[in-house]
Amino acid sequence: MRAALQLAASREDGPLKAEAIADAQDISIADVIRIVDGPLVSLRGVRPPELSYTGPAESLLPLWIALRSNVREILEGxxxxxxxxxxxxxxxxxxxxxxxxxVDP
Structure with missing residues (x-):
């Protein structure tokens, strides 16, 4: 509900109606999350491309980028x-x- 309200408030062409939500093929869940919470994936409040690692942890950056790519693919779809x-x-x-x-690990 909070997401729908914020999405409605952000529209320039007037309030979002319930019927528009039901027919909203062009509004992705990723769009809603970005409006409500900001970036889809961040680590300690930092977007993955802004991170840097050295030494043995250097391979973490491509891992976070891959994770973000998969989250984006699902939520934008x-x-x-x-x-x-x-x-x-x-x-x-x-x-x-x-x-x-x-199952939680």
Whole structure:
């Protein structure tokens, strides 16, 4: 709800109506998260490209970039309309059905 309110407030063409959310193929979940919380992925408040590591930890930077890329791919591939209709893209549904997906390590 908070995300929808902030998204509605940020629109230049007037308030966002409930019908627009249900038909919102062009509003991704990534868009909503960026409006509400800022960057999709950050470490200690820093975006991955702004990080630097040296020595044995140097390979962490490409790891964080890869993580961000995958988070972006998933969240940009799901729209508000997908969520409103309870019809997530097949790739996302498949990830949620993977063994261990619902288990905390």
């Amino acid at each position: 799901v729209s508000l309309a997908d969520v409103a209709s309870a019809q997530l893209p097949a790739e996302v549904s498949a990830l949620s059905h993977a063994p261990g997906a619902w």
